[in-house]
Amino acid sequence: xxxxxxxxxxxxxxxxxxxxxxxxxYAIDPDNRSVEVVDVVQANAYTYLNVEEGSQKFWIAVxxxxxxxxxxxxxxxxxxxxxxxxRDLDRTFDIVLFVDNISTLPIPAKTANLSxxxxxxxxxxxxxxxxxxxxxxxxxVVPLSELFSNPGKYSDQVIKVTGEVTKFNTGIMGxxxxxxxxxxxxxxxxxxxxxxxxxxxVGDVVxxxxxxxxxxxxxxxxxxxxxxxxxxxxRAVAM
Numbered sequence: 001x002x003x004x005x006x007x008x009x010x011x012x013x014x015x016x017x018x019x020x021x022x023x024x025x026y027a028i029d030p031d032n033r034s035v036e037v038v039d040v041v042q043a044n045a046y047t048y049l050n051v052e053e054g055s056q057k058f059w060i061a062v063x064x065x066x067x068x069x070x071x072x073x074x075x076x077x078x079x080x081x082x083x084x085x086x087r088d089l090d091r092t093f094d095i096v097l098f099v100d101n102i103s104t105l106p107i108p109a110k111t112a113n114l115s116x117x118x119x120x121x122x123x124x125x126x127x128x129x130x131x132x133x134x135x136x137x138x139x140x141v142v143p144l145s146e147l148f149s150n151p152g153k154y155s156d157q158v159i160k161v162t163g164e165v166t167k168f169n170t171g172i173m174g175x176x177x178x179x180x181x182x183x184x185x186x187x188x189x190x191x192x193x194x195x196x197x198x199x200x201x202v203g204d205v206v207x208x209x210x211x212x213x214x215x216x217x218x219x220x221x222x223x224x225x226x227x228x229x230x231x232x233x234x235r236a237v238a239m
Contacts, residue, residue, distance in 0.1 A: 027109040029076050034106070035060070037071040043088035045170045048096070049073070059093050062102040063169075075099045076107045079222055081173065098172055129190050130166045134183035135205060135236075137162050144192055145184035147212070147226065154212045161192060161228065162207045162236050165200050173218075175230075180208065193224050198233040205236040 035051035042048075046061040051073070060078065067073070078097040085092045101107065137143055141160045163180025170176045175195040184190070194208050210231025216224045 029107040029109045031076040032074055032107045033076065033078075034072060034074050037067050037069055037073065039069065040067050041089065043086060045088065046086075048086070048089070048093075059096045060099045060102075061096050062099050065102070071104070074103045074106045075101055077101045077222075079172065079218070098169075128166075129185075130164070130181055132164045132166070132181045132183045135162050135164070137182070138207070138236075141207065143184050144180075144182045144190070145186045147192070148186035148189040151214055151226065155214050156211065158209065158211050159228075160207055160209045161194075162205065163192065164205050165202050166191070168200060168202050170199065178206075178208075178233075180206065189226065192226055192228060194228040194231045196231045196233055198231075200233055200235075207234045207236050208232070209234075 033053060035049075035053045037049050038052050038057060039050035040047065041050075042064070046063065047065050047067060049060050049062065049067055050057060051060055060075075077100040079100075081093075081096050081098060083092060083094065084096045141162050142154065144161060144163065147154055147159070147161065161180065161182070163182040165178050166181050167179040168176065176197065176199060178194045178196060178200060180192050180194060181190055194210060196208065196210070200206050208228060208231040210228040213227045213229055214225065216227045218224075
């Protein structure tokens with residue numbers, strides 16, 4: 001009887017230890033980081049998560065999501081910000097990691113998903129191609145396909161582009177970050193990242209004017225073949 005109870009207790013213990021562990025059936029990215037959610041703070045633009053990784057606790061910021069204490073999350077791409085002030089929360093974080101690819105499952109190794117789109121530079125934050133209709137451009141506005149096909153012509157030049165805002169993040173490195181698409185593309189490129197102090201809702205069609213920088217490496221896996229910096233924004237007039 002005692003032996004039976006010992007075996008039963010061992011089975012229960014092992015089951016509890018393995019609870020929540022998922023056999024994903026694919027190769028996991030060697031840079032995959034697994035964290036457990038300790039606390040959740042919701043803000044307008046982000047969800048701030050206090051997480052535990054081994055014996056360390058720290059804050060991460062992700063696009064708004066539902067998360068609960070005890071959730072296990074995974075990521076590989078993160079940008080560290082020190083003394084980051086959140087206007088939404090009126091709070092300064094000593095250190096917060098802005099995570100681009102948060103997931104409830106381990107991040108697959110690059111070789112594990114051979115059918116994934118190949119439009120992104122290795123290390124560049126992933127961006128999905130949206131079903132954006134080709135936008136008619138006003139006078140003096142450079143279509144994205146023209147920018148992407150003639151990078152040398154526009155390097156370090158101040159130009160205007162028009163696009164639909166498909167993604168928007170605020171307050172990173174003291175700037176807002178927009179992704180725009182205009183329905184055109186060249187080779188693997190279809191999306192332009194823009195930094196600005198303006199705030200634009202996702203879905204708006206906007207004219208941005210700013211300086212084009214090529215091959216910008218911000219570290220922590222954030223590399224941009226094309227980046228428009230310090231742009232001013234103006235809502236486009238329907239044509």
